[in-house]
Amino acid sequence: MPKKSTVEAARKDLHEGKSASTAAGEFVHEELDQVRDGEHGARSPLQAIAIGLSKARRAGVPLKPPVRGKTGDATRKKAQNDYNKGQTHPSSKKEGSTKRGRSSLAAKKREPHGTASHEALSLQAKDAARRRGQRVQSST
Secondary structure (H helix, E strand, O other), rough: OOHHHHHHHHHHHHHHHOOOOHHHHHHHHHHHHHHOOOOOOOOHHHHHHHHHHHHHHHHHOOEEEEOOOOOHHHHHHHHHHHHHHOOOOOOOOOOOOOHHHHHHHHHHHOOOOHHHHHHHHHHHHHHHHHHHHHHHHHHH
């Protein structure tokens, strides 16, 4: 569940006319902070980013799911479900089991916390830039 301040910051970004990915960045920052603080872990920087984007979609940020070919079918389907959930009115009914929730939280806490370090994020960003290619980087 995202913090109220994060949701408000994302809504403010959208109201100012910023892109959906900028608004989703608020949720990614929150997620990285949570991993750094040890609230839970992530296996890689990409996983932490994906969790943040998922939270953003569920919170109503109009961030479209990735196009076919960029990610796997399961990832795209999950993103589509999150997007649909965020674009409809929230239901007041709580779902899920307390026991399952507690066990999943315990499993998340056992994951590594160094994946959200500045060094790990820097390596991930450089790798992503390398994959985009020099042409894209020099055009900005």
